[in-house]
Amino acid sequence: MSPSPFTQESLLRQQLADADPEVRRVAIRELPYSEEEDYIELLTAALADADAGARMDAALALEGIETEAVVGALVPMLKDPSSEVRQAVAQTLVELKEPQWGSLLLGLVGDADPQVRADALRALRALRVEAAFEPALDAAKASEAFVRKEAIGVLAYLKNPAAL
Incomplete structure (x- = not known):
């Protein structure tokens, strides 16, 4: 109808x-x-x-x-x-609460675009997905400070002693 x-x-x-x-x-x-x-x-x-x-x-x-x-x-x-769209999407993804979504974001941590990498890391941080440890450790060596900042945020939230 x-x-x-x-x-x-x-x-x-x-x-x-x-x-x-x-x-x-x-x-x-x-x-x-x-x-x-x-x-x-x-x-x-x-x-x-x-x-x-x-x-x-x-x-x-x-x-x-x-x-x-x-x-x-x-x-x-x-x-x-559009950078405005990307920022809005990142803001929405940061609010995710269920770790199951981490697998969708993990593939973007190695993206060629540093902003995409940073946004994916920021969204992964609160999810505390253990599989994000190695990609975040690699991203902590990125040449862009804003990517390193987000990677360190993921590592801090995971509280994995191997990151020390």
């Missing part, structure tokens, strides 16, 4: 498809507070929006939602062309 054309949900869906990126952004920011049953799927789809601002808003709106579909969609976004 399609939504009535006069409900908040139908209006949000229309706004998500609007040609104006600012209209789409307003709808994205409103989705988590709506009664839209599939708002998570709509936000995940908005991660592919052509507008960087819309992608950024979608990433921030997904904070705290720890499903495989959401985390799986967010992790590759650490390579988004």
Whole structure:
């Protein structure tokens, strides 16, 4: 059954498809507070929006939602062309609480882009994933100070005596 054309949900869906990126952004920011049953799927789809601002808003709106579909969609976004989107994704990933997501982030610790490496390490820190020890130890030798800082943060959270 399609939504009535006069409900908040139908209006949000229309706004998500609007040609104006600012209209789409307003709808994205409103989705988590709506009664839209599939708002998570709509936000995940908005991660592919052509507008960087819309992608950024979608990433921030997904904070705290720890499903495989959401985390799986967010992790590759650490390579988004927009630095604002990457920062929003990193901020959202830092809020992850379940160690199971560590495996998705571990592959990015060796990425060619130092910012991607740092963001992945920052997200891994609070997860305390033992498998992050060796990659973090390697990253602690990076030429970029901001990568080393995040790597040391991971090592400190793991409290592994071998890091001393």
